[in-house]
Amino acid sequence: MSLAIPNGLDNTVERPGERAPLVLGETTYHDITEAVCKVAERPPSKGWIGGFLVAFALLQMLGLLIVYLIYTGVGVWGNRAPIFWGWPIVNFVFWVGIGHAGTLISAILFLFRQEWRTSINRAAEAMTIFAVACAGTFPGIHVGRAWLAFWLAPYPSLNLWMWPQFRSPLLWDVFAVSTYGTVSLLFWYMGMVPDLATFRDRSKNKYRRMAYGILCLGWSGSSRHWMRYEKAYAILAALAAPLVLSVHTIVSFDFAVSQVPGWHTTIFPPYFVAGAIFSGFAMVLTLMVPARKMLNLEKLITIRHLENMCKIILATGSIVGLAYGTEFFIAWYGQVPAEQFAFLNRAFGPYAWAYWTMVSCNVISPQIFWFKKARTTPWIIVVVSIFVNIGMWFERFVIVISSLSRDYLPSAWAYFTPTWVDWGMLIGSFGLFFTLFLLFCRTLPVINMAEVKATLAKQEHMAHLHGHGEEAAEGH
């Protein structure tokens, strides 16, 4: 049951007429189970404990800051006239954007039969859900009276005697983000059920077995179940694919449907979606490159996987760069003075430093991925992906802050200065993200074992067809 990979460990080489292997080494089904389950079964490493303590401390800080905010009022933020959206919305758009890679990998790459997604989709989906959790926090507290945030829901209220306004993009946003969060959660959980059954069946401890048994809903691996399961998975993927595209489109409507110069442009939906995929993949790489090393998953998350993601980063980064250029062109071509001013102001006004940070991180730094050497060297990948994360945060900063700080009424112009609470909440949101991610690593299957095994089975089948039949037959 083992498979010899003819070209050793380098699966990034393209061989005409052959599919590059996605699982490396003399790997059996059981090896995959072992590799993935061990991550959660062995006692936590010092690195994990340290990381968790830091992340958890930051999460506590976020919690305390939210209490402080609700107790004191939104004045603790740097949000001042005319920049009422301020950092919370920058952070919201940043996190929602990051939350796009997971479902994209699981849904769109699934529909395109990109099998390399199998090793990374689980962690990427988890990351999506955690990022959406971070994202949801910010508008929730940004509404001012956070304890009344439920007014966003269309329920027959005895206090208001009125309904939400369905022609506002802000309300569309509530529906889009909550639908996205829910569907991503279902998709993630459903994908995890067979692997949770593996966890259950490997548990020696009675309570652990019971907990995973309940979580996996009594999954048995019946072929009849698998058949419906695969159907449901395909349907969910087909539903989630347009959903992913719609979410950031609708987030971009928050801006584009307004009349603020620099926001009121039709390019926003595609531009935001490309940016979201870009930032999402960057975050996946930032996490996966160190994680595959620390969790000993290099045979499953191979250099080829990383390389593919780098290519996506290169493509989406260039799309984002093109969008920056197009915005300028349209501002000039449209001949609307306020628009022209808005864009010149972005690039050369008081926020020029943010604008050029964004351009260098988002457009220039990924260009290094034209070189294969860079695409296959983990440390370069991590550095660039971190640059992209920074750049994408600044993109949202530039859009939200620079446009609001100088719109039509010059007497109302102001320069935005974040307070320590703004900083604390941004850092704290990373605490929330990493706490959830680290807990995920320790308690849930980080790699979709069932799918990787299926990929391995297919790889074996291919090997048959391509004349490795004898070797494979010996293995049987």
Add this chain to the structure above:
Amino acid sequence: MSETKIETTVHGMMAEFTTVDSLLSACRRIRDAGYTKTDAYTPFPVHGIDKALGIKPTALPWICLIAGATGTCIALVMQIWMNSIDYKYIISGKPYISLPAFIPVAFELTILLASFGAFFGMWALNGLPKFSNPMFTDPRFDRATDDRFFLYVDASDERYDPSGVRNLLADTGSDYINEVVEDDSPKEVPKPVFLIWGLAVAASLVPLICILTMRVTNSSKPRFHVFFDMDFSPSKDAQQVTSLFADNRAMRSDVPGTVARGQMEESLDMLTGIDVEALTMSDPPRVQRLVRAYMLADDEAKAEEKEAVEAAEAAPASVMDTTPWVEKNPLTVDAELLAQGRQQFEIYCSVCHGMDGYGNGLVARRAQSINAPTWVPPASMHQETLYADKYPDGKLFSTISNGIRKMPGYAGQIKLKDRWAIVAYVRALQKSQNASMDLVPESEKAAVEAAVADVKAELKRQAEEAEKAAAARKQTQS
């Protein structure tokens, strides 16, 4: 097989395989042998097994379609009902039912419900969650989620006969074949679990019941405030102290250079009482100064203007005389304005000039009674020099606003329009002193006569009272 196991129900027979291919060929043989109640258990979905086992396609896509369509309908009906029928919103002048704006939410709810359909539909069709499964009784079955493949034939199959199936499975190359028997672990849920469950449910109901009772009962206690919202406004009254500003004053003056709402509706003529167009001909620099002082709130220009006026007042031919004053009150003079002017005059002017304008207000009388040496008596409004032909409305306005000689200006206390109202009232006051009854229109005559009679009666009454009081005093003295 031990004797105890014979008593337990047999569910079927299972066989273990190590590769996909051997499982698939075994499946085909079982299917070809005519067995229909079969199943395979694999760690991952195996391609082609549905054919090998004869599994029929699922109805799941239809469930999704129906769920998705329900989502679309709910979204559209909800939005139209809420925004176009029950609570009509007018947004950007669009029709109440503007479908394009309803698309995003309709799209999201379609996806959401279709996903629910796929997710919950799949579990329902699969009969999950189901935590007890006879397959799990065999410890080797644990590897069904790892790296082993199991084929299972159910005992309820028409053709099922233990030895026949066993032989058939052995034939397919399986090295482990076993009967699947009833799980003999206790079926009842342990009592403590029930107890804890019951307690948790009861506890979770408590807050709900509290809220419900509060909703339906009345209470005489004040409302319990978790969040104050804006129920208690920390607003300040005039002249109060606050810690919010460095100077501790709660009252704030306008930000320099700003114009409050309702201000600046007025022309420069109205602000100064000067006919600016005429002044432009004779004294352009002064117009510039006035613009700076009144329109741009330039304090320096204001001071300059004041100085210039005061210096000129001292000179024989005063600026006051050469200034082209506005001749007529710019406000429409009607009963309302006069009433307003009267009210303001009686508040601000009467203390010096007297209610009737003869210059015998309370302050003036007091000053006379104590023979204050520096006291200049307030002018009487009824001198001919103050009549409209000699003393234009604009000049009177300027006197009120900026003061004159010993009289202080009242621009700081009295609002612009009120000052013009006073001007109108002073004119009426002047006219009233030597007006004949003929000037009063026929329709008003009766009212005026009645008022005059009232006043006369009142005066008589007061005089009598004063007399009586004097007589009484005399009596007590003597």
